[in-house]
Amino acid sequence: xxxxxxxxxxxxxxxxxxxxxxxxxxxxxxxxxxxxxxxxxxxxxxxxxxxxxxxxxxxxxxxxxxxxxxxxxxxxxxxxxxxxxxxxxxxxxxxxxxxxxxxxxxxxxxxxxxxxxxxxxxxxxxxxxxxxxxxxxxxxxxxxxxxxxxxxxxxxxxxxxxxxxxxxxxxxxxxxxxxxxxxxxxxxxxxxxxxxxxxxxxxxxxxxxxxxxxxxxxxxxxxxxxxxxxxxxxxxxxxxxxxxxxxxxxxxxxxxxxxxxxxxxxxxxxxxxxxxxxxxxxxxxxxxxxxxxxxxxxxxxxxxxxxxxxxxxxxxxxxxxxxxxxxxxxxxxxxxxxxxxxxxxxxxxxxxxxxxxxxxxxxxxxxxxxxxxxxxxxxxxxxxxxxxxxxxxxxxxxxxxxxxxxxxxxxxxxxxxxxxxxxxxxxxxxxxxxxxxxxxxxxxxxxxxxxxxxxxxxxxxxxxxxxxxxxxxxxxxxxxxxxxxxxxxxxxxxxxxxxxxxxxxxxxxxxxxxxxxxxxxxxxxxxxxxxxxxxxxxxxxxxxxxxxxxxxxxxxxxxxxxxxxxxxxxxxxxxxxxxxxxxxxxxxxxxxxxxxxxxxxxxxxxxxxxxxxxxxxxxxxxxxxxxxxxxxxxxxxxxxxxxxxxxxxxxxxxxxxxxxxxxxxxxxxxxxxxxxxxxxxxxxxxxxxxxxxxxxxxxxxxxxxxxxxxxxxxxxxxxxxxxxxxxxxxxxxxxxxxxxxxxxxxxxxxxxxxxxxxxxxxxxxxxxxxxxxxxxxxxxxxx
Numbered sequence: 001x002x003x004x005x006x007x008x009x010x011x012x013x014x015x016x017x018x019x020x021x022x023x024x025x026x027x028x029x030x031x032x033x034x035x036x037x038x039x040x041x042x043x044x045x046x047x048x049x050x051x052x053x054x055x056x057x058x059x060x061x062x063x064x065x066x067x068x069x070x071x072x073x074x075x076x077x078x079x080x081x082x083x084x085x086x087x088x089x090x091x092x093x094x095x096x097x098x099x100x101x102x103x104x105x106x107x108x109x110x111x112x113x114x115x116x117x118x119x120x121x122x123x124x125x126x127x128x129x130x131x132x133x134x135x136x137x138x139x140x141x142x143x144x145x146x147x148x149x150x151x152x153x154x155x156x157x158x159x160x161x162x163x164x165x166x167x168x169x170x171x172x173x174x175x176x177x178x179x180x181x182x183x184x185x186x187x188x189x190x191x192x193x194x195x196x197x198x199x200x201x202x203x204x205x206x207x208x209x210x211x212x213x214x215x216x217x218x219x220x221x222x223x224x225x226x227x228x229x230x231x232x233x234x235x236x237x238x239x240x241x242x243x244x245x246x247x248x249x250x251x252x253x254x255x256x257x258x259x260x261x262x263x264x265x266x267x268x269x270x271x272x273x274x275x276x277x278x279x280x281x282x283x284x285x286x287x288x289x290x291x292x293x294x295x296x297x298x299x300x301x302x303x304x305x306x307x308x309x310x311x312x313x314x315x316x317x318x319x320x321x322x323x324x325x326x327x328x329x330x331x332x333x334x335x336x337x338x339x340x341x342x343x344x345x346x347x348x349x350x351x352x353x354x355x356x357x358x359x360x361x362x363x364x365x366x367x368x369x370x371x372x373x374x375x376x377x378x379x380x381x382x383x384x385x386x387x388x389x390x391x392x393x394x395x396x397x398x399x400x401x402x403x404x405x406x407x408x409x410x411x412x413x414x415x416x417x418x419x420x421x422x423x424x425x426x427x428x429x430x431x432x433x434x435x436x437x438x439x440x441x442x443x444x445x446x447x448x449x450x451x452x453x454x455x456x457x458x459x460x461x462x463x464x465x466x467x468x469x470x471x472x473x474x475x476x477x478x479x480x481x482x483x484x485x486x487x488x489x490x491x492x493x494x495x496x497x498x499x500x501x502x503x504x505x506x507x508x509x510x511x512x513x514x515x516x517x518x519x520x521x522x523x524x525x526x527x528x529x530x531x532x533x534x535x536x537x538x539x540x541x542x543x544x545x546x547x548x549x550x551x552x553x554x555x556x557x558x559x560x561x562x563x564x565x566x567x568x569x570x571x572x573x574x575x576x577x578x579x580x581x582x583x584x585x586x587x588x589x590x591x592x593x594x595x596x597x598x599x600x601x602x603x604x605x606x607x608x609x610x611x612x613x614x615x616x617x618x619x620x621x622x623x624x625x626x627x628x629x630x631x632x633x634x635x636x637x638x639x640x641x642x643x644x645x646x647x648x649x650x651x652x653x654x655x656x657x658x659x660x661x662x663x664x665x666x667x668x669x670x671x672x673x674x675x676x677x678x679x680x681x682x683x684x685x686x687x688x689x690x691x692x693x694x695x696x697x698x699x700x701x702x703x704x705x706x707x708x709x710x711x712x713x714x715x716x717x718x719x720x721x722x723x724x725x726x727x728x729x730x731x732x733x734x735x736x737x738x739x740x741x742x743x744x745x746x747x748x749x750x751x752x753x754x755x756x757x758x759x760x761x762x763x764x765x766x767x768x769x770x771x772x773x774x775x776x777x778x779x780x781x782x783x
Contacts, residue, residue, distance in 0.1 A: 003061065009539070022032050047341045051126040054318050103322060190460055198254055198255060199215070199254045199683070200254070203242055203258055206239050207239065207242070208238070209238055211477075220236045226248050235560055246258075247485075254497045262490050274452075278451065279453060281514040281515045282515040283332060284515050286358070287299055287334060287335070289371055289374055290374075293361060296362055297427035303324055318747075321336075321462050321475055333477070334384065335353070335462065353477055356383065356444065357377075359375065359386070361402050363394065374410055375409050386443060389422060396752065428556075451514035455481040458532065459476040459480075459483065461530060463590050465589055465618055466526050471521065473521055473523075473751070474491065474520045474523060475519055478514055483520070485498050488536055490546050491527045493553060494527045496524050497539070501518045503516070504517055527591070582610070584634050584638065585636045586639070587617055587620070587625060589618070594618055594639070605675060612703055614634055620647075621643035623646050626654065630656050635674075642660055683775055683777060689710060689716075689750065690713065693755070693765065693770065694707050695766055703762050706764045707753065708749050712750055715754060715772050717747065720734060723758070724769040725768050736758060740754050
């Protein structure tokens, strides 16, 4: 056997040195490219007629098709060697066959050797070529297995894993299966067509072209081409609207599934509770009424606690949330809302989370503006009302007047044959408190208040603040479900995980059920009062919902603040040109107070002056606030907060005014006074006299001088004058001279004659009337 068996001999083509690549195959499917340079030996051919020793046929030298003798000699030797090897192999095979036949002949009948020899003689010439064909076929299979891309074979080495075969990229199993399927179909004579996969493409309100192609599993170039065919010259990185994208999706044969960014909130959709899961819950009672009518004092008497003492100036400036257990064991949840006009929005929130409204009206003061406002809030929220006529112990108390005044606002109490319960109470003496609690319990029984405590919690933020030690804190009234420590929740534009729950007594609790007010710790930011708290299953959901809401609010603010056209922008600028602004910064202790102050500031002003709140926030006054105030020349109004040390030092250095307040009345009054200083003084004219021109004289060096008779009042030189002709003003100015006879005088009394000359005006005639007046500046204030 030879090493060259089963391998094709390499031949040489062309002349000179020729480099080339040879691909070597190894076991386990490994291959290696080797650069081989082949050189051709130059053969010198003797000229015709020159005798030369050797066996070269002279006839072949003249034939251009014949190759040089050296190569032919080599090829002939190779052929002779192969023929000798072949003959030797045939001889060995024949001898082996004869030996086997002889061995069988010894044991077989006489006819058998004859047949065997015949078979051997017939097979001998073909056995060697068949074996060689088998070897070639085996080698071809082995090489095909090593180099074929149709199958993954062999072990994966570290180098292959790092670099990757075929230029660093390997085919996926799905791609290999598709290739095999195409090859099978092609071998069977079928048409190889890719099956169209119809996909449901989720389409938001706007989508990038490349993302659209990715969702359809189509080539980006094809999608761009389709858009261009529809008249849109866009690139793959540009955004198209949903309607255009829908046309393209349908053109490619896919189905459109319209989605919205708001779909992220679907996870917190309202769940309808089953009747059998509902359980009775305590009523939420909101106490409303005018300022200083005794709402908090009444709640104090019910709670037997002293809350008023803790409020600045005895005025409630936050929403308080408390739970009270009556003598007969019924639990009531109370919300105490401020009565001052600035806290309208806070009262509104109280009405929307409450079940029963207790309207407190002072018996000695009757119905006032905020009382009417509270009635309107209760009606808008469709909440039943109970009227508590307070301060019944005072000598000036007149409960009948209160009931009569309420009739004007369509509140008909039981004593007036109506349906609204009314109770006469006194927070000082405790009179009527039991009757008030009974009325509340009766109303709650009629309402049949129920909730499902065994579900994800939902509640409303009553108040929110940034506490220095505890971070953002929200007072939440649970409306449904049970909020537990460790729950993940989203509230407005904020989210978090319940780190701690604190009840109205200041105690830490593990959970809070329906109608229970609790302080929630663990937020990532301060929410807005009035936001709804919802428990979610994962933190990712909560984060996504909060992010969507924040972006939506940002877009809404941007849209509200942007002028739509240049004309509108110019009109606004022109309108603001004549308006003086008083810029201020507001920092408060809780969100509700900050919101109330901002609303109060918006109501201050008129067409000439207005208050502009540059920034309002919750928490201590910081150095950033001072920097903003310095840049805009605005004072900082701190409501129940103080500036930190660095902010105080910076404010002193830069001359920024910081004012501290604990009562909202004082803050509003101070801002009104400051804004009033921006008002231009009112000019008032006081008429002091009239004079009639009798004759006009020409005086050298002076001009025309009117000889006048003062008919009414007094004529003063310092006063302003108007010249009237036929009761029409033809000139307004000042006097150049006022003479009595030949002397200059300061004033001329009524009934006396005088000479008058106008500054820079000579067109005076007889019978003209001169009106004499003085101007007075009056300081204006904002109402």
